[in-house]
């Protein structure tokens with residue numbers, strides 16, 4: 066093989082937005098961390114800037130090329146790919162199909178006996194045990210190119226978890242200095258007292274939200290539900306007397322709707338940093354998908370994971386694999402009631418969920434302590450980005 070001088074020093078990350086914000090959410094976090102903590106220059110190729118704009122509000126969806134956080138962001142589609150200059154590493158996120166021009170340029174390099182970028186597929190996160198055996202395996206493609214499989218995960222044998230180095234310090238500082246009121250003011254939220262219960266809600270549509278709202282609305286303490294305009298709000302709106310005939314598009318961020326002893330606040334979508342701070346500021350977080358699910362763990366607060374539904378209920382295997390790990394060190398009775406609640410929430414069965422909520426005080430101190438312990442211990446030694454950099458070095 067010849068030297069790699071013909072390859073540019075940067076890494077390319079390709080992202081196809083399948084739905085929602087998780088695909089771009091994960092790749093955007095990875096790109097930022099590669100730049101911030103490893104001084105690697107990154108080109109992020111995204112096919113849907115409109116979705117990206119929801120989690121990076123200052124993005125201009127009409128620009129083919131723009132820069133944020135030192136990252137070059139390129140809008141691409143299969144018919145109109147901006148000139149691709151191969152870098153050291155080529156990451157396809159979640160097995161997205163790379164443009165043929167990109168594949169062709171790798172084949173040309175191979176045919177000329179020049180080294181090609183290290184090509185890897187970044188997979189979805191799962192706590193299942195088979196991940197340990199599949200992480201880091203190479204796969205020879207029909208065109209002779211080699212692609213590596215990179216699996217994020219919770220054990221030492223996987224690719225690790227996305228987590229910035231200083232996150233633990235930042236969360237502790239935020240919570241000790243009690244900065245939540247500052248954030249609430251920035252978000253235009255009013256009337257939240259320090260002792261009120263505050264719950265962030267970022268789930269998919271589910272009748273379980275009705276149980277959650279009803280349960281907390283009967284609480285003696287005032288309860289606030291902070292809900293970004295989106296899929297959870299779509300479920301909640303018809304339940305709110307003063308909003309039941311409103312369409313989602315008519316609702317404005319900043320609006321408040323009363324429901325017994327609860328207040329539902331409509332939030333604007335913020336950038337990822339703003340969303341993280343929201344999770345750090347709430348007492349309980351309802352999260353979903355992949356990235357918000359991880360961020361809730363780093364926030365160290367009790368949370369319910371609404372997992373992304375898959376065919377044949379396969380997602381319950383993934384959910385249980387995670388709960389096996391998350392609750393492993395817990396007192397058995399607490400583990401059972403927590404698992405029951407999370408399972409009922411994901412089954413979306415109203416009555417079961419109501420019953421499970423009665424059986425578990427989500428605010429109890431022991432649950433909060435366990436959530437904090439997990440935030441400290443789950444990552445073990447190294448985060449995903451550092452492990453990825455090591456992985457590349459060792460190829």
Ligand SMILES: Cc1cn([C@H]2C[C@H](O)[C@@H](COP(=O)(O)OP(=O)(O)O[C@H]3O[C@@H](C)[C@H](O)[C@@H](O)[C@H]3O)O2)c(=O)[nH]c1=O
Pocket residue numbers: 083084085086087088089090091119120121267293333334335336337338340353354355356357358373
């Ligand atoms: C509410 C909110 C979220 N976000 C970010 C946090 C996350 O990066 C992102 C949401 O992504 P997720 O939590 O992963 O949930 P998600 O449901 O949006 O995304 C995904 O889930 C995956 C499992 C699927 O495979 C994907 O196809 C996708 O559906 O949005 C903000 O930046 N600001 C906000 O105000």
